[in-house]
Amino acid sequence: MNRFLRSSLRWTLMALCLGANSLRAHTQSDAYLTLNVAGRSLTGEWHLALRDLEDAIGLDANDDGVITWGELVSRKEAVTAYALSRLRLELNGAPTALRVTDLLVDTHSDGAYAVVRFDATGDQFPSDLKITYNAFFDIDPKHRGLFRLEQPGATRLAVFSPETATQIFDLSGAAPRTSFLTFVREGIWHIWSGYDHILFLLALLLPGVLRRREGVWQPVSAVRPALVNVLKVVTAFTLAHSITLTLAATGMVHLPTRLIESAIAASVVLAAVNNITPVFTERGWMVAFGFGLLHGFGFANALADLGLRHGQLAATLFGFNLGVEIGQLAIVAVFLPVAYSLRGLLFYRRIVLQTGSVAIMAVATTWLAERVFDFKWLPF
Amino acid sequence: MWSSACKFPSHNRNRGRGSFVAVPAARLPVFLVRHSPICLALWLTVWTCRAEPYLPKDAAQPLERLRATAFDPAQHQMRDLRAQLTREPTNAVLAEKFVRCCIDKYRTEADPRYLGRAQAALAPWWNQAAPPVELLVWRATIKQSQHEFTASLADLETALRLAPRNGQAWLTRATVLTALGDYAQARRACAPLAELAPGLLAVTAAANVTCLTGGAERGCALLRRALEGNPSAGVSEKLWALTLLAETSARLGHDAEAEIYFKDALLLGQRDPYLLGAYADYLLQEGRAAEAVRLLRDEIRADGLLLRLALAESAMTPRPSTCGAHIAALQARFEAGRMRGDFVHQREEARFRLCLLHQPEEALRLAQANWRVQRELADARILIEAARADGQPEAARPALDFVKTNKIETVDLR
Numbered sequence: 001m002n003r004f005l006r007s008s009l010r011w012t013l014m015a016l017c018l019g020a021n022s023l024r025a026h027t028q029s030d031a032y033l034t035l036n037v038a039g040r041s042l043t044g045e046w047h048l049a050l051r052d053l054e055d056a057i058g059l060d061a062n063d064d065g066v067i068t069w070g071e072l073v074s075r076k077e078a079v080t081a082y083a084l085s086r087l088r089l090e091l092n093g094a095p096t097a098l099r100v101t102d103l104l105v106d107t108h109s110d111g112a113y114a115v116v117r118f119d120a121t122g123d124q125f126p127s128d129l130k131i132t133y134n135a136f137f138d139i140d141p142k143h144r145g146l147f148r149l150e151q152p153g154a155t156r157l158a159v160f161s162p163e164t165a166t167q168i169f170d171l172s173g174a175a176p177r178t179s180f181l182t183f184v185r186e187g188i189w190h191i192w193s194g195y196d197h198i199l200f201l202l203a204l205l206l207p208g209v210l211r212r213r214e215g216v217w218q219p220v221s222a223v224r225p226a227l228v229n230v231l232k233v234v235t236a237f238t239l240a241h242s243i244t245l246t247l248a249a250t251g252m253v254h255l256p257t258r259l260i261e262s263a264i265a266a267s268v269v270l271a272a273v274n275n276i277t278p279v280f281t282e283r284g285w286m287v288a289f290g291f292g293l294l295h296g297f298g299f300a301n302a303l304a305d306l307g308l309r310h311g312q313l314a315a316t317l318f319g320f321n322l323g324v325e326i327g328q329l330a331i332v333a334v335f336l337p338v339a340y341s342l343r344g345l346l347f348y349r350r351i352v353l354q355t356g357s358v359a360i361m362a363v364a365t366t367w368l369a370e371r372v373f374d375f376k377w378l379p380f
Numbered sequence: 381m382w383s384s385a386c387k388f389p390s391h392n393r394n395r396g397r398g399s400f401v402a403v404p405a406a407r408l409p410v411f412l413v414r415h416s417p418i419c420l421a422l423w424l425t426v427w428t429c430r431a432e433p434y435l436p437k438d439a440a441q442p443l444e445r446l447r448a449t450a451f452d453p454a455q456h457q458m459r460d461l462r463a464q465l466t467r468e469p470t471n472a473v474l475a476e477k478f479v480r481c482c483i484d485k486y487r488t489e490a491d492p493r494y495l496g497r498a499q500a501a502l503a504p505w506w507n508q509a510a511p512p513v514e515l516l517v518w519r520a521t522i523k524q525s526q527h528e529f530t531a532s533l534a535d536l537e538t539a540l541r542l543a544p545r546n547g548q549a550w551l552t553r554a555t556v557l558t559a560l561g562d563y564a565q566a567r568r569a570c571a572p573l574a575e576l577a578p579g580l581l582a583v584t585a586a587a588n589v590t591c592l593t594g595g596a597e598r599g600c601a602l603l604r605r606a607l608e609g610n611p612s613a614g615v616s617e618k619l620w621a622l623t624l625l626a627e628t629s630a631r632l633g634h635d636a637e638a639e640i641y642f643k644d645a646l647l648l649g650q651r652d653p654y655l656l657g658a659y660a661d662y663l664l665q666e667g668r669a670a671e672a673v674r675l676l677r678d679e680i681r682a683d684g685l686l687l688r689l690a691l692a693e694s695a696m697t698p699r700p701s702t703c704g705a706h707i708a709a710l711q712a713r714f715e716a717g718r719m720r721g722d723f724v725h726q727r728e729e730a731r732f733r734l735c736l737l738h739q740p741e742e743a744l745r746l747a748q749a750n751w752r753v754q755r756e757l758a759d760a761r762i763l764i765e766a767a768r769a770d771g772q773p774e775a776a777r778p779a780l781d782f783v784k785t786n787k788i789e790t791v792d793l794r
Contacts, residue, residue, distance in 0.1 A: 028720070030720060070439030072443065109713050
């Protein structure tokens with residue numbers, strides 16, 4: 001009788017189970033894997049649900065039904081070991097060693113995830129990538145790895161399941177035209193979002209509509225000298241940074257990033273000081289050329305972050321540089337008419353030039369300190 | 381049952397719109413204005429779900445709650461069983477115990493992870509033609525929850541050929557056939573239960589079919605008598621009978637009775653997501669959104685319950701501040717489901733699109749795809765409502781015919 005009762009209860013359980021199915025439930029077990037391939041470098045981020053990790057390796061050390069950050073951290077080695085043992089990457093047919101760089105936390109719509117960040121560096125530019133994904137399939141065949149492959153100018157999506165655990169991706173896929181335009185866009189964006197370049201350019205351009213006569217600034221009499229001044233400055237800056245950008249991008253010269261960034265900040269300070277207590281009055285273009293060399297190295301660092309693709313160096317460099325010029329000319333196109341029409345006013349010479357330069361100097365000095373001593377204070 | 385909660389004003393219809401993804405640049409402003417609720421929802425999705433990974437500051441910061449209470453004997457039992465199974469993966473007795481725990485948990489939590497775990501435990505038997513009958517029946521249960529109805533019925537047929545007196549297999553078969561709208565066969569599957577498991581369970585299974593085939597009043601009378609005659613029946617059995625009584629009473633328009641049966645079912649004290657969803661639908665239909673919000677306030681894990689919570693919140697004035705985030709979370713979950721190629725949520729997503737995003741065209745497409753797979757009353761309802769909202773009454777025809785042919789009595793579907 002007892003046995004019968006038990007089994008009868010179990011039938012009910014199943015009957016209701018079918019009902020429960022109609023309101024089923026949050027997303028099943030998912031993990032989110034993103035790989036970023038740029039140039040020779042590969043970085044990745046893998047979001048693994050804490051509830052899945054708990055079942056796979058155990059996280060809830062004190063067994064109170066709640067996983068805390070402390071408990072996750074204390075299992076960091078187990079988590080990273082699990083992740084690394086369940087993901088195999090082969091670049092150009094050779095297995096790639098992954099290095100875990102960070103363990104963080106993220107919240108998705110269905111709960112908390114451990115975020116494992118990793119990177120890998122190859123000796124050559126990868127042309128194909130073979131991924132074998134094997135997380136949680138043994139404890140849950142319905143687990144899926146939702147995968148995102150990011151390359152400059154291209155994003156691909158794929159899903160790993162027990163049936164599609166191994167997949168191969170062609171990394172030389174993106175069309176050159178697309179990536180050329182991408183680099184032009186990145187060049188423009190780099191000029192506009194890198195405030196140090198804008199401020200440097202502004203510091204050089206501010207006195208462009210003026211002339212220094214007997215120790216005082218005076219407005220130029222016609223459009224022509226103003227245009228010539230600005231043209232000289234912009235051309236010199238362009239020439240200079242094109243030279244160093246090419247040198248750095250082709251690997252002929254390599255300078256440490258922090259040194260370059262600090263020197264760029266210093267160049268902005270000096271350009272601003274030159275407006276307040278002029279040293280180079282007639283030869284602004286020389287200042288532009290000299291410091292432009294520094295800024296070129298800065299552009300090269302930005303370009304390296306985007307990743308250079310094998311066999312596309314010329315197109316990439318040209319595209320990025322073109323973008324930088326377009327961005328620069330846009331700034332000049334806005335600046336010049338305004339400055340030219342205001343040049344006769346005392347307001348321009350006193351407030352815009354003097355106070356503006358002091359402000360630029362203050363900001364750039366702070367950058368310099370930040371970059372030299374490696375801290376962050378300004379929000380930009 | 382949720383029709384009154386999602387009235388669809390006709391001026392909201394915009395026929396002939398392009399697909400949501402491909403929008404010509406020139407039409408972007410128009411598109412943005414027209415789809416502002418969706419754009420807002422998408423933005424919220426990005427905002428709430430694509431937050432940057434972070435480094436928690438405090439070691440004591442709780443990240444994830446694994447269960448409702450600190451001590452849950454079922455969880456411990458599952459963990460022990462899993463450990464034993466790892467050592468003996470082909471031990472059928474252990475596997476059967478573990479799978480039963482998983483499915484029991486799935487029933488109370490509506491969390492499909494438990495189904496995945498159960499499938500993993502059945503791996504050695506998953507592709508076998510004739511595994512032990514008990515395992516075969518569980519396999520059928522898991523397959524039907526993944527909407528593989530044909531495969532599930534095939535497994536059950538094998539099971540019943542091997543063990544014709546397995547009541548569990550008959551019951552599951554009846555329920556799968558009911559979900560497919562095949563009431564004649566479902567009734568035949570219920571017949572052996574009267575002999576194999578006499579009592580409330582057998583009556584409820586039979587009454588379930590009766591209530592859906594023109595005998596709602598008779599079915600309710602049967603259920604009432606069976607409940608009175610079986611006071612010592614198990615909680616799960618009573619829960620099923622009371623939920624069925626409540627839903628059927630509501631369909632017949634007997635609101636006072638429906639209310640009493642829903643309350644009685646809740647008073648049994650056993651957590652049941654299906655009951656919560658059914659009661660919430662009833663409250664929404666009655667325009668009692670605030671009560672539905674109170675009922676589901678903490679039910680954000682199960683999609684079906686979160687959907688009803690968001691529906692209730694959106695029906696309130698002013699809308700609670702959590703409404704936007706709940707809509708965004710649902711959007712993200714349906715998105716993830718689509719990415720993984722999951723089509724189990726089509727009914728819920730259709731309702732989400734219709735009532736919360738106001739996209740009748742997409743809702744109708746989903747409701748039609750869903751109707752090809754399963755035919756419960758709720759599937760008919762969403763198809764009819766989406767078709768009407770999209771101005772395509774012809775598209776509702778299959779569902780209306782289904783209601784008419786089977787003589788399903790409802791006050792809201794005509």
